[in-house]
Amino acid sequence: MTETPRDAHEFGFSTEQVHAGYLGEAGHGARITPIYLSAGFVFDDFEHARARFAGTDPGYVYSRINNPTNAAVEKLLADLEHGAGATLVGSGQAAATVALLSVLKAGDHFLSAPSIYEGTRALFRGNFARFGIEVEFVDDPNDPADWHRRVRDNTRLFFGEAIPNPKNDLIDIEAIATSAHEHGVPFAIDSTVPTPYLLRPIDHGADIVFHSTSKFLAGHGNSIGGVVIDAGRFDWAAHPDSYPHLHQPIFDDGVETATWVDKFGLKANFAFARAVVAGRFGTSLSPFNAFLLQQGIETLSLRLDRHARNALAVATWLERQPEVSGVDYPGLPSNPFHALAQRYYPRGAGSVFAFTLAGGQEAAKTLYDAVEVFTRMTHIGDVRSLILHPPTTTHSRLSAAEREQAGIHPGLIRLSVGIEDVEDLLADLDRAFRVLRGENPPSLRGAGGDAEFTPADGL
Numbered sequence: 190m191t192e193t194p195r196d197a198h199e200f201g202f203s204t205e206q207v208h209a210g211y212l213g214e215a216g217h218g219a220r221i222t223p224i225y226l227s228a229g230f231v232f233d234d235f236e237h238a239r240a241r242f243a244g245t246d247p248g249y250v251y252s253r254i255n256n257p258t259n260a261a262v263e264k265l266l267a268d269l270e271h272g273a274g275a276t277l278v279g280s281g282q283a284a285a286t287v288a289l290l291s292v293l294k295a296g297d298h299f300l301s302a303p304s305i306y307e308g309t310r311a312l313f314r315g316n317f318a319r320f321g322i323e324v325e326f327v328d329d330p331n332d333p334a335d336w337h338r339r340v341r342d343n344t345r346l347f348f349g350e351a352i353p354n355p356k357n358d359l360i361d362i363e364a365i366a367t368s369a370h371e372h373g374v375p376f377a378i379d380s381t382v383p384t385p386y387l388l389r390p391i392d393h394g395a396d397i398v399f400h401s402t403s404k405f406l407a408g409h410g411n412s413i414g415g416v417v418i419d420a421g422r423f424d425w426a427a428h429p430d431s432y433p434h435l436h437q438p439i440f441d442d443g444v445e446t447a448t449w450v451d452k453f454g455l456k457a458n459f460a461f462a463r464a465v466v467a468g469r470f471g472t473s474l475s476p477f478n479a480f481l482l483q484q485g486i487e488t489l490s491l492r493l494d495r496h497a498r499n500a501l502a503v504a505t506w507l508e509r510q511p512e513v514s515g516v517d518y519p520g521l522p523s524n525p526f527h528a529l530a531q532r533y534y535p536r537g538a539g540s541v542f543a544f545t546l547a548g549g550q551e552a553a554k555t556l557y558d559a560v561e562v563f564t565r566m567t568h569i570g571d572v573r574s575l576i577l578h579p580p581t582t583t584h585s586r587l588s589a590a591e592r593e594q595a596g597i598h599p600g601l602i603r604l605s606v607g608i609e610d611v612e613d614l615l616a617d618l619d620r621a622f623r624v625l626r627g628e629n630p631p632s633l634r635g636a637g638g639d640a641e642f643t644p645a646d647g648l
């Protein structure tokens with residue numbers, strides 16, 4: 190976090206999203222940070238190379254470790270999240286991996302909220318288990334007692350997802366962060382769905398924030414990416430027994446003896462995650478994708494305002510349909526998480542949510558196949574509206590009992606509401622519901638389906 194002078198003007202989010210991170214461009218005065226597609230960076234001479242490797246010359250070395258395009262976007266994301274530093278990685282899954290493996294080692298145990306992205310759950314239960322790291326899921330993440338009673342001597346981290354996809358069963362971030370800190374462990378959070386425009390978890394006590402940037406941050410469905418942001422606030426130095434790797438010498442040459450906490454203090458975990466975990470597992474993001482991400486972030490606030498407005502209108506409309514037995518959108522006053530939404534998401538509760546058709550899987554199939562504007566795709570946070578049937582796709586590997594427990598009923602459909610004209614989204618859903626009712630409504634494309642241009646062209 191760069192120190193802001195006390196008398197400095199406080200810039201708004203929309204100003205920061207287009208100005209923060211710009212590092213100046215060497216040479217031609219380009220206003221947009223260019224794509225530096227170069228694997229390595231030239232050393233002037235023998236001593237220059239030595240200094241770059243020793244870290245006494247701060248320049249770039251090799252794009253797996255650092256790159257000017259990526260550095261600009263990392264600075265931008267760290268500023269937008271109120272973090273101390275950011276590391277771009279190749280995907281949201283890579284972000285979860287780097288964020289947690291920088292803290293956890295074989296023999297450790299960590300606690301997770303139950304409602305999380307299925308890819309993350311599989312990573313925890315499958316891959317981390319193979320490394321000897323054990324995950325345990327709490328039943329009710331908003332009951333501090335549930336976290337407290339599961340803490341063991343080897344518990345090293347709490348984890349949760351800000352707006353869980355697809356059920357939107359919001360977590361009380363401040364309460365979980367407080368519980369984690371009472372037990373001397375950091376709280377890591379996946380904040381993919383809100384993005385820093387709707388929520389800054391660090392302002393609410395989170396220590397490590399990660400995102401799949403493939404979603405709203407990039408925004409246009411064109412590139413996979415991820416980012417890990419560190420608050421630079423957790424006192425790693427105070428817990429030598431829990432995080433011994435940060436208390437070991439950075440170099441094992443026997444000459445330099447400084448440890449990670451000696452050299453980096455509150456940024457020890459950030460430095461370790463970047464150099465040892467991301468750097469050595471090789472999770473780097475291509476500068477090309479970093480550039481696409483930068484372009485996306487420049488319009489983040491505009492898009493998210495529109496996404497959230499459209500989502501509320503669609504959720505309100507769905508709630509009125511007799512075939513719908515439930516709408517999981519916390520922006521609705523009827524939703525059990527509405528009070529948390531008002532507290533944490535005053536700008537809107539995102540635009541990825543589920544609704545359930547009382548008619549079960551058959552009804553879901555009919556509706557799914559009937560839409561013409563919504564795109565059938567497993568992705569979220571795209572400018573285009575997307576539709577998915579989680580029980581037979583993302584959640585198909587769970588047992589039927591696990592799906593029921595998670596509220597993933599056979600008639601559940603997930604929407605990621607885009608930025609199209611909301612009248613067109615409602616017209617599409619209205620037509621699909623008429624198909625569900627056994628009517629035979631005309632295509633939005635017109636009777637022959639050959640109108641010159643419709644939003645459904647190319648679907």
Ligand SMILES: Cc1ncc(COP(=O)(O)O)c(C=O)c1O
Nearest residue numbers: 280281282306354381401403414
């Ligand atoms: C909430 C959340 N976190 C993480 C991920 C993983 O991101 P990626 O697909 O970029 O690896 C996803 C993907 O859908 C997600 O929805």
